[in-house]
Amino acid sequence: MNREQKRLMQRQGQVGADGAPASRRTSVQDVQRRRRDRATPGEFVRQIREEMRQVSWPTRPEVINYTSIVFFVLVFMTSLIFGLGYGFAKFVTFLFVR
Numbered sequence: 001m002n003r004e005q006k007r008l009m010q011r012q013g014q015v016g017a018d019g020a021p022a023s024r025r026t027s028v029q030d031v032q033r034r035r036r037d038r039a040t041p042g043e044f045v046r047q048i049r050e051e052m053r054q055v056s057w058p059t060r061p062e063v064i065n066y067t068s069i070v071f072f073v074l075v076f077m078t079s080l081i082f083g084l085g086y087g088f089a090k091f092v093t094f095l096f097v098r
Contacts, residue, residue, distance in 0.1 A: 009015045
C-alpha cells in the first residue's frame with residue numbers, strides 16, 4: 001500500500017493514524033453526518049452540468065478523424081485475425097491429411 005492509498009483510507013476512516021485498522025462500528029452521529037452531506041437531486045443535476053461544462057469536447061473534424069482511425073484499425077485487425085486463423089486451419093488440415 002502506498003502513501004496515497006493509506007491517506008485515502010485514513011480520510012475514509014478505514015485505518016487509524018498509526019495504520020491499524022479502525023473499528024467498523026458506526027455511530028448515529030456518523031450516519032446523520034453522511035445524510036446531511038448528501039446532495040439533493042436538484043443539486044446533483046447542477047453539479048453534473050457544472051462538471052460537463054469543464055469537459056474539453058473534441059471538434060467535429062477530430063471526431064471524424066478518430067472514428068475513421070478506429071474503423072480502419074478494426075477492419076485491419078479483423079482481417080488479420082481471420083487470415084491467421086484460416087491459414088493455421090489450412091496448415092493443420094494439410095498436416096493431418098498427409
